[in-house]
Amino acid sequence: xxxxxxxxxxxxxxxxxxxxxxxxxxxxxxxxxxxxxxxxxxxxxxxxxxxxxxxxxxxxxxxxxxxxxxxxxxxxxxxxxxxxxxxxxxxxxxxxxxxxxxxxxxxxxxxxxxxxxxxxxxxxxxxxxxxxxxxxxxxxxxxxxxxxxxxxxxxxxxxxxxxxxxxxxxxxxxxxxxxxxxxxxxxxxxxxxxxxxxxxxxxxx
Numbered sequence: 001x002x003x004x005x006x007x008x009x010x011x012x013x014x015x016x017x018x019x020x021x022x023x024x025x026x027x028x029x030x031x032x033x034x035x036x037x038x039x040x041x042x043x044x045x046x047x048x049x050x051x052x053x054x055x056x057x058x059x060x061x062x063x064x065x066x067x068x069x070x071x072x073x074x075x076x077x078x079x080x081x082x083x084x085x086x087x088x089x090x091x092x093x094x095x096x097x098x099x100x101x102x103x104x105x106x107x108x109x110x111x112x113x114x115x116x117x118x119x120x121x122x123x124x125x126x127x128x129x130x131x132x133x134x135x136x137x138x139x140x141x142x143x144x145x146x147x148x149x150x151x152x153x154x155x156x157x158x159x160x161x162x163x164x165x166x167x168x169x170x171x172x173x174x175x176x177x178x179x180x181x182x183x184x185x186x187x188x189x190x191x192x193x194x195x196x197x198x199x200x201x202x203x204x205x
Contacts, residue, residue, distance in 0.1 A: 100126045147171060
């Protein structure tokens with residue numbers, strides 16, 4: 001039978017669940033303190049970075065000023081949200097013009113926030129892998145977007161050892177969230193410079 005009236009963060013013999021708090025009865029006689037909860041290790045694939053030349057070109061073009069997924073070593077805007085101060089834990093102020101190249105595998109979590117930010121009058125961009133996911137297909141119906149004529153060469157941080165760095169095998173898409181601009185496919189981009197191109201073969205405008 002499970003104890004009621006739990007206190008503290010110590011193991012209680014009346015509760016079989018790991019991490020249960022000590023009941024009032026056993027608080028008087030002591031209990032074994034539990035270790036702090038384990039922090040999920042960072043996925044190494046989340047360390048890939050936006051190529052600086054490409055990122056700065058796309059940011060400058062839209063006058064963006066805040067990075068939604070960065071840290072002190074790789075941010076491309078004057079201010080940013082980090083893994084510790086996550087963009088996923090807040091409503092984005094409309095006054096911020098936001099750049100977002102989210103870590104591989106979690107882009108889907110950002111899409112609702114960027115759509116809400118757009119509805120609030122904000123402007124943002126997302127550079128994301130084109131894996132044919134349903135959330136991306138849904139988002140493309142609501143925003144302006146471009147494809148790239150070749151693979152974006154994401155950058156592995158030089159300070160992190162890695163035996164055999166490997167790039168992504170998917171193409172990338174740039175989404176532009178702005179309620180004042182009608183949605184739709186806008187054309188092609190050079191994956192190195194961000195410049196618009198005439199067609200998918202990369203001929204310049």
